[in-house]
Amino acid sequence: MKKLFLKSVVLAMGCAALAAHAAPTLIATGQLPGDATDLSGQSALLENGVRGNLLGGLGSGLAWAGGTTFVALPDRGPNATEWNAAVDNTSSWIPRLQTLTITLSPNPSGPLPYTLNAQLTGTTLLWSKEALVYGPAVPAANKRHKHHFSGRSDNFSSAANSLSSSNARLDPEGIRVSRNGRKVFISDEYGPYVYEFSRETGRRLRVFELPASTFAATSLSAMGSVEISGNSSGRVANKGMEGLAISPDGKTLFGFMQSPLIQDGGDGGRANRIVKIDLATGAISQYAYDNFIPAMNKAYNSSEILALNSHEFLVLERDGKGLGDGSAAVVKQIWKVDLSAAQDVSNLSGATALLAAAPAKTLFLDVRAALNAAGFADTQIPAKLEAMTFGPDIMVDGQVKHTLYLANDNDFLATTAAGLNNPNQFFVFAFDSQDLGGSVFENQRFGKTLPR
Template structure:
């Protein structure tokens, strides 16, 4: 049964650690080890969580939410990072209702202990260049707006956030800093180890103190809530590689299986673009991680639970070598490269071939539903644990859902039972090299 939103602001204090003291830090005598030594493959290991709030007595809003993106720790095999998105939200009128509007997107730093327990070592809250915590509230016009109007829990319009982020992709560098991609601008943001913004790169010129480093202008055509869902960095840490979740609305709303990958040279700011063809239109490219400087793994999925019928949770290996750079001659062109009077998104796969545009090579590595019945809807985090083991985390939407888009929150339950969806670590053995 659906429950109306009844929130008390006093129940949630953003910067308080009272709710999470029991979940942060290693307990006495725990030792971190390689997860593949103590955890079973094809098995669910829920991440620890705290309850942010309880709605109407029995619907838990959890913190939770870690799994919009995930990445390996660059030096410690037992550790990994997972990131939240903008926070709990539901569709409402012409935008989104944010029942915890003060929520700050954050990075969770986890370890696996010798007893097989997953522990949250730290939460890194994302901040603006002055050190002030940001929110997940949308950006205003000129700063990355998607057209979504933000509302609080009671349906009152609330101010936009210049630095708001709907974070999705994450990479961790050896110097301790992070790069994060999002679904607003889309932005790619560089953060310190403490979460303070160093640089923000976008297609719309919101950069601060970074010269003219930008994403190509065409990426501002992203579909709302389907922006730069995945982010990787090459093993030499020289190039960021971002993948768009779905087809750009270029020049208008389009249903297509043609999506884009962009590479960004961190030294020069030079970008390249490539076509990634989904199995069918309207799927989601949820994450990308690097095997080498040219080979990557991509999550391509639908939004279904396996318990609801056929569901796609596929991992593909792709290779940028041999693919056509579709950047064109002018990265400031809002429509990008044109073939005749059509944008790349308006072309069929056959028309792309006729124009001598070669998409990235792509081969299926593993079908997680067929492999072990992967149950979750939003498979969104992936990293390489070792030479034959991949690790995955799902986004549990803070354990709440709004199935009818009417702004009424209910518990997010896995089909066929009463289990609450939970961000969980899984591992699978597979040959991806």
């Protein structure tokens, strides 16, 4: 591993909850332009007039793949252009993986001790060998035995529930890399689904079955608002499985819902669920998580989950305010939670029952405060700061430091309505055992890596 050296930098976090230990330190920022093209070759215009190879939304999901290689995940594609409200302005965008090389270089002149350079090196479209159910718009890239997923909201079977694996619609939000480096696991909002794909070809290899009685919506619609009003249980439309973690040994996935299920309080509620999936057997267990932030007297939706070890996790909670929304960021925080003694809530329903089983959480990093201290105004902090991953360790003043990477989803909008630059951004923090308050950090290790 290449060793990088920098001066130790301490940032005032402005948060009493962090005063008991050292604070993770912002060491680098970087970006990719929001109006570039990817390497998919999908240059034709979509139904909404946007080209199919527009590079954007890279912060829906981000995962380290070893060395300086990362995989980034756009969501269901560009839908900010109003063209058809009956499908929530979605299009036949093909979900894809973006492979990036991200490097840190010493920056002695500051203002941060590192500069970050991100380069797109590959684009992989996601598809199924098995036939998928589409609406009237079928991806033009489809071939025999190669059926591409699509972000368009009407790609589902009216005879099935939202968990049918034959539905072509896919809104990917969380991604993690397998231990051998050759597969990726992706969580989705539409189903919610958890799928395994070949990282090299993009082919779907496996479907992890979630309990339909708990997570499935049975009345489907191409309009999210109609789907929400038409169901009394299951995931809230567009608030499905937003986050995904993998244990450091590569044996277990942990999927995280963006908001509580309808029967647990729905969007804006406190009682969220974490789904544990054993990769060998497919066995499922569930745990409660409390989205409530006492200092704000409010529950906030969850954007990402990341495994510190086999039972402790970092959780990213946020509001929807900041750059891209035309407003000022208020809450962007990372919390730590331990599931080692948590009760399995698979057989529980309702906010009261789940909250009684939710383990305590502690604040790990107030991202907004850290970025403020580094000179970012609240209006410059991305509204949709959604992706989080660990990266390679670095050396700081002769001591090993761990790295934490955050990224934003810019909704494929290179500029905001106010004309402000709105790129795909990356923020890197350095931390060590003192920042973890007694937790043991175990970074993921990878086997073979794919040539690029």
